[in-house]
Amino acid sequence: MSASAYEPVIGLEIHVQLKTRTKMFCGCELSFGDPPNTHTCPVCLGLPGALPVLNAKAVHYALMVGMALDCELTPRSIFHRKNYFYPDSPKGYQISQYDIPICGAGRLGDVRIHRAHLEEDAAKLIHLGGTGRIHGASESVVDFNRGGTPLVEIVTEPDVRSAAQAREWLTLLRTTLRQLGVSDVNMDEGSLRCDANVSIRPAGSDVLGTKTELKNMNSFRYLERGVEAEIARQIAIVEAGGEVIQETLHYDPTTRSAGGAPGAISSLRSKEEAHDYRYFPEPDLVPLVLEERMLEAARAELPELPAQRAERYEQELGLSADTARLFAFRSELGDYYELAAAAAGTSAEPQVLANWISGELVARIGDSDPAASKVTPGAIAQLVVLLRGKQIQPGAAKQVLDALVADGGEPEAIVAALGLGAIGGADELAEVVARALESDPAAVEKLRAGNMKAIGPIVGFVMRETKGRADGGEVNRLVREQLGL
Ligand code: ADP
Ligand code: ZN
Ligand code: MG
Numbered sequence: 001m002s003a004s005a006y007e008p009v010i011g012l013e014i015h016v017q018l019k020t021r022t023k024m025f026c027g028c029e030l031s032f033g034d035p036p037n038t039h040t041c042p043v044c045l046g047l048p049g050a051l052p053v054l055n056a057k058a059v060h061y062a063l064m065v066g067m068a069l070d071c072e073l074t075p076r077s078i079f080h081r082k083n084y085f086y087p088d089s090p091k092g093y094q095i096s097q098y099d100i101p102i103c104g105a106g107r108l109g110d111v112r113i114h115r116a117h118l119e120e121d122a123a124k125l126i127h128l129g130g131t132g133r134i135h136g137a138s139e140s141v142v143d144f145n146r147g148g149t150p151l152v153e154i155v156t157e158p159d160v161r162s163a164a165q166a167r168e169w170l171t172l173l174r175t176t177l178r179q180l181g182v183s184d185v186n187m188d189e190g191s192l193r194c195d196a197n198v199s200i201r202p203a204g205s206d207v208l209g210t211k212t213e214l215k216n217m218n219s220f221r222y223l224e225r226g227v228e229a230e231i232a233r234q235i236a237i238v239e240a241g242g243e244v245i246q247e248t249l250h251y252d253p254t255t256r257s258a259g260g261a262p263g264a265i266s267s268l269r270s271k272e273e274a275h276d277y278r279y280f281p282e283p284d285l286v287p288l289v290l291e292e293r294m295l296e297a298a299r300a301e302l303p304e305l306p307a308q309r310a311e312r313y314e315q316e317l318g319l320s321a322d323t324a325r326l327f328a329f330r331s332e333l334g335d336y337y338e339l340a341a342a343a344a345g346t347s348a349e350p351q352v353l354a355n356w357i358s359g360e361l362v363a364r365i366g367d368s369d370p371a372a373s374k375v376t377p378g379a380i381a382q383l384v385v386l387l388r389g390k391q392i393q394p395g396a397a398k399q400v401l402d403a404l405v406a407d408g409g410e411p412e413a414i415v416a417a418l419g420l421g422a423i424g425g426a427d428e429l430a431e432v433v434a435r436a437l438e439s440d441p442a443a444v445e446k447l448r449a450g451n452m453k454a455i456g457p458i459v460g461f462v463m464r465e466t467k468g469r470a471d472g473g474e475v476n477r478l479v480r481e482q483l484g485l
Contacts, residue, residue: 006200006238008231009208010166011114011158014173015151016183017121017191018061023148024120025052025095032189036126036143044148046090051284054079058150059288061182062102062118063298065152068176068305069113071106076289077117079282084275087142088122095120096153098279102288109172109307110165112157118288123147152182158197158208163227167220170194175306175329187219194223198230200238209234210244214251215268222263226251229263246271309334317341317350326358333357336370339377348384356384360398364405374408375401383411395468396420423469426478429462432470433478436461447483455479 022029026043042050066073080098101117124143154173160166174185174192184191194217199209214230217223229251234244247270255264304312306328313324313334327334337357344353357370361380365373383400386392392400392415403414415421423429436458437444446454455476462475479485 003232003235005203006231006235007203007205008162008227009158009199009201009211010160010162010227011197011211012111012154012156012160012166012170013195013197013213014154014156014170015121015193016065016154016177016185018058018150018152019181019183019191020055020057020061020150022055022057024055024058024118024150026050026148028148030149031145032191034145036141036145039145040147044090045144046092052095052282054285054288055150058118059102060294060298061150061180062116062152063290063294064180064182064301065154065177066103066106066116067298067302068180069103069106069108069116069154071103071113071116073290073295074100074102074104076100076287077102078287079118079285080279081282082119082277082279084277086122087140088125088147090123090144090147094122095282095285102290108176109169111159111169114155114157116152116154119151119153121146121149121151158199158211163224163231166196166227167224170220170223171329172306175331179303179305179331180301181303190218193218196223196227196230198227198234199244200231200234210246212244212246213248214265215248216250216252222251222253225253225263226265229265233265248274306331319351319354323351323354323358327354332369332371333362336377340381343378344381344385348381348388352388353381353384356380356401360401361405364401373405375404376408379404379409379411386411386415390471391415391422392420393422393469393471395463396422399468420467420469422471423466426474429466429470429474430478430482432462432465433458433475433482435465437479437482444483447479447485 020030023039023044026041028039028041028044031039043052063073077097078100079095081093082096082098083093085092096119097117101115103113103116105115106113124146125140126143127138127140129138160169177183177185177192186192187194196214196217197211198214199211201207201209212230212234214226217226230249237244248268249265250268251263251265253263309331310321310324310328313319313327314321319327327337337354340353340357341348341350357380361370361373361375365375370377380401383392383397383404387394387397396415399418399420400411400414403409403418404411439461440457443454443457447458458479459472459475462470
């Protein structure tokens with residue numbers, strides 16, 4: 001079977017570090033990049049007898065996340081101990097939420113949310129490699145600064161169908177979380193971390209296949225590439241008559257797989273080695289009961305979120321779905337567009353103005369913020385209004401935009417200074433068309449024979465001669481008229 005005979009099924013688990021001032025269950029300040037083990041106390045070091053106190057701000061942020069993801073909020077949720085032994089967890093367990101999370105079912109864009117819960121981050125293990133002093137072999141050390149950082153873990157339903165969709169959806173999630181202001185959402189620094197569960201099934205089937213869990217994707221590119229590589233690996237196994245086994249995998253983007261594809265996938269543990277965490281309710285914390293004032297406080301702080309913004313652009317302004325998403329996901333483009341639209345009023349078509357920003361302007365300024373460019377929202381609005389009034393032609397408008405990007409200024413003044421106004425008299429244009437036809441007898445012959453594609457070079461000649469100031473439709477009409485077609 002070909003690759004298209006299989007449908008990939010992907011569910012994501014995302015850990016988000018919350019930007020609270022202090023840790024989840026103690027008063028230690030959060031720090032990133034401070035000297036190791038300078039933000040610790042008996043609680044986050046797991047010393048005997050130390051008792052946790054829940055951080056109210058972390059709850060507030062979790063509620064904002066839950067509301068933004070349209071989750072059902074749980075009136076009374078519970079913390080559990082997830083038991084495991086590892087040096088990054090001094091207590092021997094992580095305090096997490098298990099069967100009753102603070103946020104239940106929800107949705108963001110085209111992906112359903114299974115749940116979102118609060119938990120504490122582990123400490124950071126630093127692997128020193130072969131420089132160890134104790135055994136001379138590899139040695140690892142622990143930095144407890146990160147231990148106890150508040151996390152929200154978001155678990156999606158298996159609704160994602162491709163690696164590209166996983167990446168795009170994670171971008172939407174990141175923008176949403178950033179807009180909420182609850183996290184730095186930085187994948188390099190680990191404040192946003194994503195694991196992907198991947199399976200394949202015959203296209204058209206609605207049964208879930210055996211999944212693997214892919215860890216360690218610390219950038220959007222690696223997420224997309226890792227998931228792609230894993231889908232290919234599973235298809236190859238099934239094609240060869242084998243069976244995918246349930247396991248946890250590590251994706252290493254820096255190496256190559258046996259087949260030569262970038263990014264090797266290796267097994268961390270199989271189902272048999274899977275942990276039994278022996279969850280039980282945390283006896284040192286009372287249930288988390290939501291009060292109306294907590295919900296009101298969270299609601300009051302919700303900004304307009306990307307998904308709502310995209311909807312508003314599509315429904316109210318009639319922008320295309322693609323443009324609406326672009327402006328919503330890259331909010332600096334959306335902000336700029338709204339200023340330009342306000343300046344243009346009813347004198348510009350919303351989609352045309354949007355295209356000049358998302359197409360021509362972005363092509364010239366790349367990923368940078370248009371507000372920091374020399375092109376004011378008013379200037380690009382005026383340019384589009386001039387175009388609509390046929391005072392300039394598209395080719396000339398592009399030259400005006402070049403000038404705006406380079407030096408700023410007003411489109412009308414630039415048009416006048418560079419002589420880029422649309423050709424006024426039909427006579428002037430007719431004269432240029434006549435010269436164009438004269439210069440290219442071969443094209444004229446083809447045109448007479450009915451091959452209208454041959455008009456390309458003629459139009460090109462006219463645009464060159466007029467510096468893009470001619471109206472393409474008018475040139476077309478004049479060519480037909482002069483050739484008697
Ligand atoms: P586990 O018990 O292994 O933790 P869960 O059912 O809790 O599995 O699901 C964990 C994640 O895996 C969720 O994001 C879910 O959407 C996803 N998932 C579950 N089954 C599949 C599957 N067959 N293929 C892809 N993703 C899946
Ligand atoms: Zn502490
Ligand atoms: Mg699970």
